[in-house]
Amino acid sequence: MKTLVTRSSMPPFEEYVAMIKPLWESVWLTNNGALHKQFEEELKNYLGVTGLSLMTNGHMALELALQALGVAGPDEDGEVITTPFTFASTTHAIVRNRLKPVFCDIRRDNYTIDASKIENLITRKTKAILAVHVYGSPCDVYKIEEIAQKYNLKVIYDAAHAFGVRIKCGTKESGIAQFGDASMLSFHATKVFHTIEGGAVAFSDTQTGDKLYRLKNFGIMSETEVDYVGANAKMDEFRAAMGLCNLQYIDREIKKRKAKTERYRMNLKEVKGITLLPEQKGVIPNYAYFPVLIEDDFPATRDEIYAELKDRNIFARRYFYPLTTRYSCYKGKFDSFPTPVAEEIARKVLCLPLFADLSGETIDTVCKIVDARRFQ
Numbered sequence: 001m002k003t004l005v006t007r008s009s010m011p012p013f014e015e016y017v018a019m020i021k022p023l024w025e026s027v028w029l030t031n032n033g034a035l036h037k038q039f040e041e042e043l044k045n046y047l048g049v050t051g052l053s054l055m056t057n058g059h060m061a062l063e064l065a066l067q068a069l070g071v072a073g074p075d076e077d078g079e080v081i082t083t084p085f086t087f088a089s090t091t092h093a094i095v096r097n098r099l100k101p102v103f104c105d106i107r108r109d110n111y112t113i114d115a116s117k118i119e120n121l122i123t124r125k126t127k128a129i130l131a132v133h134v135y136g137s138p139c140d141v142y143k144i145e146e147i148a149q150k151y152n153l154k155v156i157y158d159a160a161h162a163f164g165v166r167i168k169c170g171t172k173e174s175g176i177a178q179f180g181d182a183s184m185l186s187f188h189a190t191k192v193f194h195t196i197e198g199g200a201v202a203f204s205d206t207q208t209g210d211k212l213y214r215l216k217n218f219g220i221m222s223e224t225e226v227d228y229v230g231a232n233a234k235m236d237e238f239r240a241a242m243g244l245c246n247l248q249y250i251d252r253e254i255k256k257r258k259a260k261t262e263r264y265r266m267n268l269k270e271v272k273g274i275t276l277l278p279e280q281k282g283v284i285p286n287y288a289y290f291p292v293l294i295e296d297d298f299p300a301t302r303d304e305i306y307a308e309l310k311d312r313n314i315f316a317r318r319y320f321y322p323l324t325t326r327y328s329c330y331k332g333k334f335d336s337f338p339t340p341v342a343e344e345i346a347r348k349v350l351c352l353p354l355f356a357d358l359s360g361e362t363i364d365t366v367c368k369i370v371d372a373r374r375f376q
């Protein structure tokens with residue numbers, strides 16, 4: 001049997017069918033329907049955010065967030081400071097908005113943007129910081145906020161990995177999507193929480209909400225007025241129904257992922273040459289991924305382990321390799337600043353399979369293959 005790096009969680013079939021049944025009465029299938037409205041409200045509560053706009057997917061959410069915040073616009077030579085250690089979507093969203101990505105290196109302890117290196121990259125063209133909560137680990141949100149205020153920059157988070165993550169500050173707990181001017185969430189089938197395809201922008205400013213609402217519906221203001229060059233990025237009722245069903249189970253899902261993660265950690269914590277992602281202080285995680293680094297002093301390379309697992313029908317993923325700066329579509333396009341830590345992590349990282357219903361035996365098998373010497 002194949003084990004993939006992730007597997008979508010499915011709600012009970014009957015619950016989904018019951019949720020979509022009223023659509024045969026209303027025949028209102030998209031454009032801000034009843035389920036869409038209900039889902040938006042329930043998500044706002046769950047995430048602890050004041051504003052949320054549902055989208056057809058995470059990538060469009062990110063493209064439109066850059067537009068709604070005025071980062072992308074007629075002035076086409078704006079720069080956005082970002083990270084190359086991410087999924088294609090993050091860099092593409094900048095470039096497709098005709099903005100220039102300026103790549104900043106990442107931290108060694110959680111692979112998010114290294115805030116201490118941001119200021120050096122700021123020029124008079126810099127408009128925003130687009131940082132990624134990689135594997136659900138929060139960026140240094142307070143330091144980034146400070147820099148943004150000092151230089152009057154917008155802050156956008158790619159929170160595709162971070163659904164439900166919370167940060168503790170004293171006795172207060174904040175949802176990760178409360179930080180920055182906007183956060184993009186992805187509800188793609190491979191994510192911790194999904195609506196098949198889907199996404200959202202979380203924001204705090206109502207003006208941003210109004211703009212997003214128009215941008216995702218062709219810029220239409222009223223029957224006769226169109227005041228933005230908008231796209232179509234709406235979420236339909238069937239996907240909102242999937243979201244409403246999955247939201248009932250999300251806490252249980254995360255709890256199961258926690259147990260799987262703990263089993264991996266137990267098995268691998270003492271293996272020399274394997275580095276686990278350090279647990280993040282003051283963070284309530286979502287256990288979205290289980291990345292390991294295969295260090296240079298380990299007897300096998302990352303790619304050898306990846307191939308060995310693949311031969312045994314276990315499909316780990318080299319997230320994020322290559323760095324987006326190495327894509328052929330970006331070759332020679334942007335001045336590249338050295339990002340040595342990102343290069344190194346991309347060369348060593350392997351995400352092992354992790355999902356709620358992954359069996360303990362499969363975890364043990366994966367660990368035995370990874371650490372063949374110790375288990376033989």
Ligand SMILES: *Cc1c(COP(=O)(O)O)cnc(C)c1O
Pocket residue numbers: 057058059060086087089090132158160161185186187188198199
């Ligand atoms: C999944 C993902 C996206 C894109 O989200 P979609 O919903 O698939 O469009 C963007 N950034 C990161 C880091 C992702 O993992």
